[in-house]
Amino acid sequence: MFIAVMGDRSRGWLGGLAVAVLGGTFVLALAAVAQEWTAYLIWSDALRLTASLTPISAAVALMVPAIALAVVFHATQHEQAHGLGRLTGIMILFTGGMELVVVADDLLTLLIGWELIGACSWALISHKWRDIENPRSGLYAFVMTRFGDLGLFAAAMALYSATGSFDYAGIATLEGTFQWIVAFGILLSAASKAGQVPFSPWLFRAMAGPSSVSALLHAATLVAAGAYIIARLEPSLSLAPGFSVAAILIGLITALAGGVTGVLQNHAKRLLAASTSAHLGFMFVAVGAGYPGIAVLHLIVHATFKAPLFLSAGLAGDAAGSYRLDKMMLGQTMPIVGGLTAIAAVGLAGMPPAGGGWSKEEIIKAVEHTGYWLPIAVMLGGALSAAYTTRFLLLAFSWRGDDERSIEVPDRVETIGLGILAALTLTTSLLWYPPLAEALAALLAMTLPKGSPLMLGLSLAFVAAGVLGGVYLVRRHPTLGTSGATAAASDWLGLPKLITIDVVRPIDALARTAAWIDDTLIDAGPRGVAFMGRKGAAFIAEVDNRVVDQGIRNTAAFGDWLAQVSDRFGETISDGIPEGSARLTGMLGRDIRRLQTGLSHHYYAYIIGGVIAVIAILAAGA
Known part of the structure; x- marks a missing residue:
């Protein structure tokens, strides 16, 4: 908050400070992981805050500041100068709140971090507050996620009532009603943060924030927190009857609905937001299938390619003056950005040899033991992912031969963060090398699932079909989703309207009725x-x-x-x-x-006096 209070400074000064703070955070996280760090803060005999690092939380604790460093540096170099200090400070605080969520070892500590990232997300989405629609969008996202947060509060109260403690370890000891409240309360809260159905529409409203905010929110902080927490607590939550099935259903429905929404979207940032919901849906499926480590691996890989895609969408949208994909076609004027985007896009499409393709295939392997239908459904979600990624890349960065537009191309400094993230995306491709993947799995204290060659071949065929479908839509229907029924369906298949009819209007009618009773009858x-x-x-x-x-x-x-x-x-x-x-x-x-007299005997006197003072202090301490 110190950075935010200081106000706007030069881009170089803010960028250097952001790198120093987040780089220091990464170093501290690395040291904590190496030393198997734990900590606690006692409030009273009954209340204490605890923190520790499991293999899963250690990996995420390193990922968060690594991604945030590149994203926040990009923000300092690209976003509007007015309010840049406030934006930078809150983004760093946002990252710190997520780190608290990751290291938390009890529900009380988790709630503090959970509330902090929720408040920061509202401030960041509403950053350009002079446009009244931005604060409204921030409030919409805040209220939607706050509704889900009620589940976490209920879970915390139930756990404390049953065990007299908020510690995660107590969840595994629960039975009956308390077990059900804790498990499904956490699942409800995680689903709202992760943008799962029916909470998905808030992610579209969150696009009112700067693109750098979207990158941080979708890759490494708020949205990622939902998938992380159920993966972190899966061994205890899975003991509750019905939890695993519920997690799979929520994730699968969201993956398919988000995939269709992404294919129909013509707004660059909203397309990527729909893809976030879909890929976090894959993670929910992996957790429900009993492979939380695979979910976390996909979470980390997803962060490396989703953050650069949002940054490139912001650069393209600012250059074209619109986020409409059919109005971009900036490959000729922004070839470097287009090339870096292509690297990240291969990961989102789930194509070999990108790390995103490897982690998606691991999710398919994780659900193979359930039969054929669930893996095929996940493959269908992968095909949709390949289709909307192809649309995004070809429309945003295709070549336009008669391009005579006056476009301000981003300078090299603005593309540094994008380049760092693209390099991280390339690094994850090494996961296709089996010995390296197995070594990483050992570090995370997990076992990689076994899959059949038949399923791998079928999955790659689905991906190829998705790419061909995306190419077809670009050539035949480049303006898909801009008007008519496809435009209505592109807004989460009409879910926001359903929420308005079934939730907003009844509550509004109840409030009006209460006001009428007060005004008329009382x-x-x-x-x-x-x-x-x-x-x-x-x-x-x-x-x-x-x-x-x-x-x-x-x-x-x-x-x-x-x-x-x-x-x-x-x-x-x-x-x-x-x-x-x-x-x-x-x-x-x-x-x-006055002490600087220039006379050496004065300085000797000062030294002797200091030595005497030190001796006196030491003697008093002894």
Whole structure:
């Protein structure tokens, strides 16, 4: 927050500070992993915060600052200069909150980190607050995810009621109702954060934030937190009857719905947002199948290719003046960005030899033991992923021979973060080398699933079909999703409208009814008497006056008092702190200069006095 409070500074200064802070975070995480670090903070006999690193959480703890470093540096070099200091500071705080989620070893510590990343996401989505639609989108995303957070609060209360502790270890000891509340409360909260059905529409509203925010949110922080937490707690959560089936159903439905939505989308960032929901759906499927380590591996690989895709979408959208894919075609004017995007796109499409292809195939292997239908359904989701990725790449960065547009090409500094992330994507391709993959699995204390060559061949055929389908749509229907039925379906297949009809409107009607009762029956007098009788109306009016209205009046009075105090003392304090600090610094400087006499015997006296003081301190300590 110190960076945010300091305000806007030069891009070089902010970029260097971001690299220093997040680089330091990565080094600290690496040291913690090497030393098998644990920590705790005792609040009381009953409440304490605990942190520890399992193999899974250690891997994610390293991934988060590594991805954030490249993304935040890109933000400092590319996003609008106005408000850049605030944006940089909150993005770093966002990363810190995610690290707290990762290292948490109890539900209370998890809740603190969970709430922190939720608040930061609202601030970042609403960053350009002068456009009223951006704060509205931030509020929509915040409320949607907050509804899911109720599950985590219920889980924490149930765990404490049953065990007298918030520790993760207590989850495995639960039975009956408490076990069900904890398991499905955490699943509900994870699904809302991860943008799973029915919470998926908030990811589209979150696109109101800068592209760098979208990259961080989708690759390494808020959205990733949902998949991470059920993978982290899977050994305990899977003991609850029905948990594994529920996780698979939520993930599979979201993977397929997100895939279809992505294919129909013509907005570059929304297409990528739909792909995030779909790929996190794959992770939910892997967790439900009993392979949380595979889910985390895909989470890490997904971060390496999803972050650069969002950054490139931001560069392309700013250059073209629109996020409409059919209006871009920037391959001729931005060939470097296009090439780096292609590297990341191969990962999103799940094509060999990209790491994204390897981790997706591992998920298919993980569900093979369930039969044929579930692996084929995951393959279908992979085909949809290949199709929308092909559309994105060919429309955004294809060559346009008659391109006479005046386009401001990003400079080399703006592409550094994109290049670092593309290099990480290339590095994950080494996972196709079996000895390396097995060594990584051993570090994560997991076993890679066994799959059949038949399923691998069938999966690659699905991917090839998806690529061909994407090419066909680009050639025959380049404006798909811009109008008509496809445009309506591209907004999460009509789910936002369904939520409005079934949830928003009934709640709004209930609020209006309550207001009508208050205004008409209670405050209006005669109507209330006619409806409830004189004594009933008088009683209700008295309660309303003493409880409801008095509370409002007290709140207003407090706000008025606070405003008067702020008007009287606020300016004095805000001016007095910096002015007093300046005066104190000047006074100290003048006094210290008096010690600089230039006479050596004075300096010897200072040294002797210092030595005597040190000896006295040591003697007192002894």
